[in-house]
Amino acid sequence: MITVKEVKSQKDIKEFIEFPLKLYKKNPFFVPPLYSDEKKLLNREKSTPAFDTVYFLCKKDGKVAGRIQGIIQKQYNELHNCSQVRFNRFDSINDKDVASALFKAVEDWAKKRGMTHICGPLGFSDLDREGLLIEGFEEESTFEEQYSFPYYPALVESFGFKKDADWLEYELTLPKERNQILERVAKRSMEMNKLHVADTSIPKKKYIEKYRNGFFDCLDECYRELYGTVPITKEAQDELVSQFMMILNKKYLVFICDEKEEVVAFGMCLPAIGNALKGTSGKLTPINLLRILKTVKNPKTIDLALVAVRPKYQKKGVNAILLMDMLSILESGKIKKFETNLNLETNTAVVAQWKYFSSRQHKRRRSYIKQIGEQNAQKN
Numbered sequence: 103m104i105t106v107k108e109v110k111s112q113k114d115i116k117e118f119i120e121f122p123l124k125l126y127k128k129n130p131f132f133v134p135p136l137y138s139d140e141k142k143l144l145n146r147e148k149s150t151p152a153f154d155t156v157y158f159l160c161k162k163d164g165k166v167a168g169r170i171q172g173i174i175q176k177q178y179n180e181l182h183n184c185s186q187v188r189f190n191r192f193d194s195i196n197d198k199d200v201a202s203a204l205f206k207a208v209e210d211w212a213k214k215r216g217m218t219h220i221c222g223p224l225g226f227s228d229l230d231r232e233g234l235l236i237e238g239f240e241e242e243s244t245f246e247e248q249y250s251f252p253y254y255p256a257l258v259e260s261f262g263f264k265k266d267a268d269w270l271e272y273e274l275t276l277p278k279e280r281n282q283i284l285e286r287v288a289k290r291s292m293e294m295n296k297l298h299v300a301d302t303s304i305p306k307k308k309y310i311e312k313y314r315n316g317f318f319d320c321l322d323e324c325y326r327e328l329y330g331t332v333p334i335t336k337e338a339q340d341e342l343v344s345q346f347m348m349i350l351n352k353k354y355l356v357f358i359c360d361e362k363e364e365v366v367a368f369g370m371c372l373p374a375i376g377n378a379l380k381g382t383s384g385k386l387t388p389i390n391l392l393r394i395l396k397t398v399k400n401p402k403t404i405d406l407a408l409v410a411v412r413p414k415y416q417k418k419g420v421n422a423i424l425l426m427d428m429l430s431i432l433e434s435g436k437i438k439k440f441e442t443n444l445n446l447e448t449n450t451a452v453v454a455q456w457k458y459f460s461s462r463q464h465k466r467r468r469s470y471i472k473q474i475g476e477q478n479a480q481k482n
Contacts, residue, residue, distance in 0.1 A: 104167070104199055106207045109157035115144045118157055121166050122193045123383050126249065133243040133376040134384035135231070139345055152177050152335055153226060154215065157191075158207045160200050168194035168201060172208035173226060174215060177332040185475075187212035189222035190230070193250075194257060201257035209474050221266055221471040223248070228331040229342060229408075233269050233444060233467025234258060241464050244405045244441050245349075245376045247271075255468070263470035267329045269444035271465035272456050276432040281458050288426040291419030297366065299423070300357035306350065313357045314343060316365030324410035329446055330469065349375055349398050356427050358420060367411040369424045371431075373401035374441060404431065406442045409452070425458055432459075 109118050119140045126132035148155050153175050160168035171191040179185055189208050194201045209220055224232050231248040236255050243249040292298065300313060318339050325331045334342070354371035378393040386394075411420045431437050440459075444467060445452050 104160065104162050104203050106158050106160045106203050108207075109144065109159055114157075114159060115141065117166050118144060118159055118169050118191075120383075121159075121169050124166075125193055125195070126251075129249070129251075130380070131240065131243050132249045133245050133379050134382060135245075136345075136386065137384040138386060140384070152332075155226075156208070156211050158204055160194070160204050160207075162195070162197065162200055167197065168192075168204050170204040170208055172211055173224070174212065174217065175224075175226065175332055178330070181332070185216055185218040187215075187217040187220050187474075188224040189220060190225050190232070192223055192234075192254075192258075194254075196251070196253045196257070198257060198260050202261050205258075205261045213475055216475075218473060218475040219471055220263075220474050221469060224330050224469060226332075227334060227338060228325060228328065229334070229338075232330065233469055236268075236466050236468045238271065238465030242403075242441075243376055244374060244443055245379060246372070246405055246407060246443055247467070258470055261472070263472045265468055266471035267469045268447045269467045269469075270447050270453065270463050271444060271467070272442040272453075273462045273464050274428075274432075274440040274442060274456060274459040275438070275461075276429070277458065277460050280429065280433075284422050284458055285426060287419040288422035291423055295366075295415060295418055295420065296361050297358050297420070297423070299427070300359050300363075300365075302352040302355075306352050307347075309352055310343065310347070310350065310355075313359075313365055313368075314339070316359075317357065317368055317370075320365050320368060320410050320412055321408065323412055328449070346372070349373060349394065351398055351401075354404055354431070356424065358423055366415050367420045367424060368408070369406075369427060370408040371428075371440070372405045372407050373398045374403035374405045375401075376405075400436070402436075402438050404437050404440050406440055421455060425455060429458070 109115060119137065123134055144157060153173055156172045158170050159166055169191060170189055173188040173190060175188055187208060192204065194204065212220060223234050234254055235250045239252045302309060318334055322333050349372055351373050354373065356369040357365050358367040360366050375394050375397050378397045382390050409424060428440065
């Protein structure tokens with residue numbers, strides 16, 4: 103017998119968080135999120151001016167068999183004049199009935215609130231884990247993204263979902279030869295635009311506090327037109343800074359500033375802590391914390407989290423400055439490779455940058471969409 107219930111009690115929350123840990127227990131590619139972050143998420147308010155959210159658990163014969171989250175991202179719907187509900191944190195055993203029961207629960211919840219489409223996997227913002235893995239099931243996972251089994255796409259598509267958008271992921275290693283033209287463009291751009299790279303000699307906390315507002319302003323300006331993105335609220339900014347403070351390393355967080363010390367571009371790269379968390383519950387036990395801190399201090403791989411150049415400075419060679427910084431990191435010999443994480447396949451300007459490296463496109467993720475009600479507003 104299959105049953106679905108909304109997550110409400112602390113017991114439900116525990117089962118929701120721990121289900122994927124059990125499902126992927128013997129999988130060598132799965133990287134868990136931090137347990138404390140997930141627990142904090144499920145204990146937050148489920149309705150705010152920015153979003154409504156719900157969590158469901160599915161049980162088969164009394165045992166947890168699947169889970170899912172539904173999100174009505176009000177900011178996005180208002181900005182794009184649409185009525186979408188997002189699904190995220192979808193995990194299931196290989197059973198179409200279980201998966202369908204989960205999707206139907208989100209669909210019914212959304213219909214009562216006037217939604218016309220269901221899409222995902224998408225989170226509260228572009229900074230959450232998103233996209234369903236459809237290629238690269240035997241590739242290393244990153245901490246920032248969610249692994250899933252090869253049977254997941256069939257479960258999603260069996261409920262009537264169609265492709266909405268794809269993201270590509272690349273592995274970048276040092277090219278055989280440095281591009282001398284790129285080097286000259288970067289130098290010229292710094293001089294012509296009177297730019298400089300922010301000084302990293304100050305303590306990490308002060309460094310981040312000094313540039314955080316410029317970082318989020320730049321992020322919102324550059325990402326506002328990209329698929330699924332929404333402005334980052336002050337509350338969400340505080341949460342993100344707190345969440346990533348432990349794994350940030352100043353050496354891989356680059357801010358390019360103008361004469362007024364305003365951020366005009368940035369490259370946010372994170373030490374890859376995926377291997378440090380593999381095989382764990384994501385809990386910050388003393389041993390796990392030590393492994394993470396050791397990796398943060400001396401990583402072998404760097405994950406690209408976010409890269410942006412304000413529109414005013416695009417096509418002025420500023421991207422070359424960021425690329426040269428990445429190449430310099432590889433040339434040091436301490437870092438073996440970069441993982442790009444998600445690049446929209448339609449964002450050809452970003453994808454074209456990887457020609458300056460030895461690159462390998464090794465993973466693909468997909469966001470799906472399905473109409474669930476009469477469409478009263480045009481979706482952009």
